Amino acid sequence: MMDKSAFVAQTEEQFSRLYRVSYAILRHQADAQDAVQQALMKAWAAKDRVDPERFRAFLTRIVINESHNIQRYRMRVTPKDEIEIAAPHEEPMNGVLDAVHALPEKFRTVFTMMYIAGLSEKEIAAALHLPVSTVKNRLYRAREMLKKVLSDEEVIIP
């Protein structure tokens, strides 16, 4: 059971990180703000059913889900002749973020949770209800795909 003050305190502590996670997926300020707000509403409704020790991972998962929902819908409703605005980016981004953004969703999710949100493999597995081995495999594949599109001279992916 988590009371309001604890919920707000944890949310405040995680706010910047949650926003960056969403922005990394959506790359659009207003969309990222929408995703964070919607995720917090859902987290608020579910706060009494969440283990406080898993709250950080829980919040991250909801923010990522909301961001993907917005992104998926944005792509789905875009007819072919509007492709140019299918993925509205507010500002030019660097190659790393573009490459992360282009990963298939399931790989982008685990990569984002580890490398942007800073969660451990175990936390990611718990949040996504996946075996740790699956998380490891997805991280491996994500790194492989990123290495394919990013020059080894530019980045190190630990």
Place this chain on the structure above:
Amino acid sequence: MSKVTLNEEYFTQTLPAPDPDFEQQTLQTLRQLPEPRPERISRPRLVLALSILLVLLLATALAVGITYSKRYQAVQSGRDAVQGYQGIEHLQEYALWQGDTLTLRYEPVMPEYHSLGVYTVTVRPGEAPEVAWEAYDPVAKDRAMEQAYQAIDPALNDFYHNTLPAEYKDNDLTLEQAAQRDALYREAGFDPLNYAAAIPDKQDISQEEAWAIALQALEAEYGIPADALENGGKNIYFNAYPGGQREWFFWVFPAGDFQDDIYSISLDAADGAVLYMVHDVPGHG
């Protein structure tokens, strides 16, 4: 060129921080929310809570002069249209902009709203809002999501540890394996829009036909030679969505001069018509 290490510190420095006003408004709104009831929330109370939050967010946004005034009017007209269409009140809302066109999407947020489905409102400048409705099963959402994950855990563990070969690669699942996995999710109540992997049947164009069309479409749209596409990498998906839409979907990683680019293309499995294409390339805004 110096090397950078991809880690949380790198992304913290690279990605923008949230707007301070937005952060403070959101936190303030949370502080003002009433405690949710521990038991089942009645619809009137939920709607009231959502409405209060919505009003607070809009009021605070307007109070600090955020430049959403035109958008606000469009959003408001869309909301009015939905209420007029079915007499419903605000539920979960997505507001998406494409140029001057606004798309609002309302989906149920609680299991008891199953029958409402999803309402989509399109608001174009100078035109009356268009409202559409589609059936939708949100059982994997919110409260039910926890139960759904618990329900599927044993089946997923069995799938990953017993059904698949020991040395499988998650990205290398066959169409049959992906369909089997997503069927487990759907049977557990997860959103069929998100877990749509299926097996093509005789009425669908073949994978070879779909890929041939994809090659032509990507070459025509983006000028990528077929050999660059053939010699690169690709991920193949076949999806069957609620309502009957079936698609071939390819992630494409071209070779050669185009190796920095990534493309995706969706084809209607019935006739190979291009549903959409997306081009991601480093440096493009």
